[in-house]
Amino acid sequence: MRRIAGIILAVLLIGGVVAAVVAGRAEERSTATKTVRAVIGSEKAEFFADPDVVDALAAKGYTVKAETSGSWAMEGLDLKGYDLALPSSQAPAVELAGKYKVTGTLPRPFYSPLVVVAHKNAAGVLAANGLATLDEAHRGTLKMAGYLDAARKDRTWQQLKGSEKYGELTGTLYLSSTDPVTSNSGALYLAAASYVENGGKVVADDAAVKRTAPLLRKLVSVQGAQQAGSDAVFRDFVSGSGNPLVVVYESQVASLLREGQQPDDLVVLYPDTTVNSDHTVVPLTEDGKAVAELLSQDATLRDLEVRHGFRPHGGPPEFASGATYLKQELTGVHQAAVPTSEVLRELARRAKG
Structure with a gap:
């Protein structure tokens, strides 16, 4: 009996040693990564918080500690001590690169077009009045020229x-x-x-700014107080509050669908003239540069980017979970050129009055 008890005790002790070694290795893995501090647009918060993304980065030796900010508000932040900034388009990224003397080509790992999310009744009324077309129960096209004409006339x-x-x-x-x-x-x-108001040409000078500013002012002033980030705007829409037509990123819709939600009251309208949000990295340190390269090149991370609704450069995504809501290919959608950051800031300033 004592021998049996001794054997059991030995097994338990060995098991305890094994458990301690495993725990030690897990702890070693968690502490063997370099911590990279990042400031990101709010629409990417769920991506960097995804445990699979955390694991994929850790496997390459990095832990990303991300904080959110409006992309244009990043220029006003003190980024000393940060490793990278990841605004949602090139223009604010170029501004940040100039401020922090970052040279070379800025990595653009993925992008997402702007879309309009609509409640089903609103989308149906727009279609009945020639302001939109519907090719699926939950997907269609917004006719930008028609909508802007309606806005101009305060319809x-x-x-x-x-x-x-x-x-x-x-x-x-x-x-x-x-x-x-x-x-x-x-x-x-x-x-x-x-771009549409300027006759299909990018606004590039004072005359074009002056010509388009009155309409842009209407588009903004009618809204009243505006949110600082797209994440809050989208969540308000999904909760059923606020306006029935909201401008968001396609990636936000794809992320919602990935979570298993398929709201019957949701219709995604692709403007026939839109712009891509080119998520652009500003590497501030060598570690930030290394993470930027992983986001652009690592196959696992690229697959996870698609899972979260982003379109990686260099390969078409497959939004399997959102086939009836999202376009696999952006056919019938014209990509407008984006003004320089200086012009875009002036357009925003005039639109806000």
């Missing part, structure tokens, strides 16, 4: 046929967006609108 929902059936469709017809002074999605919305 209301009540002036659109069919709207009388829906009590929630009242007041001025408009798209909700983020603050263009601090947020990239709001600024890119103005870039697309100004």
